[in-house]
Amino acid sequence: MKLGILSLLVLAQALQSSAYPWMAGPGAERAYDEMLHRRAEKLEERALLGGVLGGLVTGVGSTAGGVISGVTGALGNLVNGLATGGASNVDASNRFPDVNHPFQAPGPTDQRGVCPGLNALANHGYLPRNGIVTAQQVISATKQVFNMGEDLSGLLCFIAVTYGGNLQTQTFSIGGEDDRTYSGSGIGSKSVSRQFGLDAHSRCEGDSSPTRNDFYLDNGDNHSQQPDRFRRLLALAKQNGGNFDTPTLNALFGQNSQLSIQNNPKYYANGPTLVVILAAYPIIPEFFSNGTYGAGGKATLQNIAPLMGFKINDDGTICAVPEQIPDNWYRRATPYGIANVVANAPGTLAAGNTLPSPLSSIIASGNTNEIGCQLYQLLSSQSPATLGVPLVDGVSTLLTGLQNQLLGGLPTIFGCSGAGNSTVTQPAFDDSLQAKGPGGDQSLTCA
Numbered sequence: 001m002k003l004g005i006l007s008l009l010v011l012a013q014a015l016q017s018s019a020y021p022w023m024a025g026p027g028a029e030r031a032y033d034e035m036l037h038r039r040a041e042k043l044e045e046r047a048l049l050g051g052v053l054g055g056l057v058t059g060v061g062s063t064a065g066g067v068i069s070g071v072t073g074a075l076g077n078l079v080n081g082l083a084t085g086g087a088s089n090v091d092a093s094n095r096f097p098d099v100n101h102p103f104q105a106p107g108p109t110d111q112r113g114v115c116p117g118l119n120a121l122a123n124h125g126y127l128p129r130n131g132i133v134t135a136q137q138v139i140s141a142t143k144q145v146f147n148m149g150e151d152l153s154g155l156l157c158f159i160a161v162t163y164g165g166n167l168q169t170q171t172f173s174i175g176g177e178d179d180r181t182y183s184g185s186g187i188g189s190k191s192v193s194r195q196f197g198l199d200a201h202s203r204c205e206g207d208s209s210p211t212r213n214d215f216y217l218d219n220g221d222n223h224s225q226q227p228d229r230f231r232r233l234l235a236l237a238k239q240n241g242g243n244f245d246t247p248t249l250n251a252l253f254g255q256n257s258q259l260s261i262q263n264n265p266k267y268y269a270n271g272p273t274l275v276v277i278l279a280a281y282p283i284i285p286e287f288f289s290n291g292t293y294g295a296g297g298k299a300t301l302q303n304i305a306p307l308m309g310f311k312i313n314d315d316g317t318i319c320a321v322p323e324q325i326p327d328n329w330y331r332r333a334t335p336y337g338i339a340n341v342v343a344n345a346p347g348t349l350a351a352g353n354t355l356p357s358p359l360s361s362i363i364a365s366g367n368t369n370e371i372g373c374q375l376y377q378l379l380s381s382q383s384p385a386t387l388g389v390p391l392v393d394g395v396s397t398l399l400t401g402l403q404n405q406l407l408g409g410l411p412t413i414f415g416c417s418g419a420g421n422s423t424v425t426q427p428a429f430d431d432s433l434q435a436k437g438p439g440g441d442q443s444l445t446c447a
C-alpha cells in the first residue's frame with residue numbers, strides 16, 4: 001500500500017505540471033495591481049459598514065427565527081419553506097455564547113478572513129479579537145465552542161502555521177498578512193519569509209469555497225463572504241426539504257466547483273487545499289447546527305446564517321455581516337475530528353467536479369485509511385511554501401517538532417506505516433502573487 005501511494009504521488013507530480021502549467025510561472029500578475037487601489041476603497045467601505053452593521057447584526061438570529069414562516073414579499077420568497085425549530089437532546093453546558101463573550105464587530109485593524117468559524121470566535125473574544133492567534137489558542141477555542149476534535153484543529157493549525165504563519169511562535173493571522181505575526185529576528189522574521197495568514201491562496205484558502213469567490217475570479221479577493229453564493233445555498237436548502245444538511249452543502253459544492261471549472265482558468269484543486277475545501281462543506285452543518293447534527297441537531301437558517309456571516313433583509317437582499325454565534329445556540333455534544341472529515345470527503349467530491357487530480361481518485365475510492373494517510377503524507381512532506389529559503393537545519397527541526405506535535409496522531413488513526421516522506425513534494429503556488437492581494441480587510445457587501 002505504501003508503494004502504491006508513493007507511485008501515485010510521483011504520478012501526481014507529473015500530472016500536476018501538465019494540469020496546472022501556470023503554477024510554475026509568475027503570470028497573471030497584472031490583475032492584482034488593481035487590488036492595491038481597491039484596498040483603500042475597501043477600508044473606507046468597511047469603516048462605513050461597521051457603524052450600520054453594528055445595529056443590524058444583532059438581529060440576525062432572532063429576526064430569522066421570528067419571520068421565517070408566514071412572511072410575504074421578497075423575504076418570504078427566500079425563506080418560506082426553510083426548516084425551523086429548536087434542537088433536541090441539548091445539554092445546558094453546551095450553550096454558547098456565554099455572558100463573558102459578547103459579540104462585537106471587528107475594528108479596522110482586526111484581521112478576519114476565509115474561515116467563518118474562526119471569525120465568529122474572534123468576534124466573541126473566544127480568540128483574540130485582533131485576529132492574531134496561536135495554534136494553541138485555536139485548538140482550545142475550537143474545542144470549547146464547536147467541539148472540534150484536537151486532531152482536526154491540530155491539522156488545520158499545522159497548515160495555517162506552516163504555510164501562512166510564524167513557525168517560531170506558532171502564531172498566524174486569521175486574515176491576511178499582518179506585521180504582528182512576525183518575530184523581530186530569526187526564522188519567524190519578515191526578512192526570512194513572508195507570512196500571508198489564513199488567506200494565503202492555495203495554502204489555507206482554496207478555490208470553489210462555499211461562500212468565498214475564487215481568487216482569480218474576484219480580482220484577488222479570495223476571502224470576503226459572497227451574498228450571491230449564500231443565495232444559491234438558500235435555494236438548494238429549499239429544494240432539499242428546507243434543511244442546511246450535508247446533501248444541501250454537497251450540492252453547493254457541485255455548483256461551485258462547476259463554476260470554477262467553467263470560469264476560472266487558474267482553478268487549482270489538489271493537495272491539502274482540496275481536502276480543506278472538501279471538508280469546508282459538510283462541516284457547516286456539523287459545526288454550525290444548533291445541537292448535535294445527526295442526533296437532534298437542527299441545521300436551520302437561524303443558526304447557519306449568522307455563523308456564516310449573512311443577514312437577509314425584508315426586501316430580499318442579502319448582506320455579508322461579521323460572523324456571530326446566535327443567542328441560545330448549542331454546540332455539538334460529540335467531537336468531530338479528522339476521521340469524520342475523511343469519511344465525509346468522498347460524498348462531497350462525488351457531488352462536484354475537479355480537475356484531473358490523483359488525490360481526487362483516491363478520495364473517490366472511499367478508502368478512508370488511504371485518504372487519511374495520503375493527507376498525512378502530503379502535509380508532512382511538503383516544504384513550507386511561504387519560506388523563500390531552502391530547508392535549513394533550524395527550519396526542518398521546527399517543522400519536525402510541529403509535525404510531531406500537531407499531526408502526531410494521524411499515522412495511528414489511519415494505520416499509516418512510516419513517517420512522512422520528505423522525498424515527495426508538490427509544486428507551490430507562485431509566491432510573488434501573494435503580496436498583491438488586498439490584505440485582510442473583509443469587504444462586506446449586499447446583493
Ligand SMILES: *[C@@H]1O[C@H](CO)[C@@H](O)[C@H](O)[C@H]1NC(C)=O
Nearest residue numbers: 086087290302326327328329
Ligand atoms: C436551539 O435549540 C434550543 C433547544 O430546542 C432552543 O431552545 C434554542 O432556541 C435554539 N437556538 C437557536 C439559535 O436556534
Ligand SMILES: *[C@@H]1O[C@H](CO)[C@@H](O)[C@H](O)[C@H]1NC(C)=O
Nearest residue numbers: 002006418419420421422423
Ligand atoms: C521515502 O521514499 C523513498 C523513495 O521512494 C523510499 O526509498 C523510502 O523508503 C521512503 N521512506 C519512508 C519513510 O516511507
Ligand SMILES: *[C@@H]1O[C@H](CO)[C@@H](O)[C@H](O)[C@H]1NC(C)=O
Nearest residue numbers: 176199200201434437438439
Ligand atoms: C488572498 O488574500 C490574502 C489576504 O488578502 C492576500 O494576502 C493574498 O495575496 C490573496 N491572494 C493570494 C494569491 O493569495
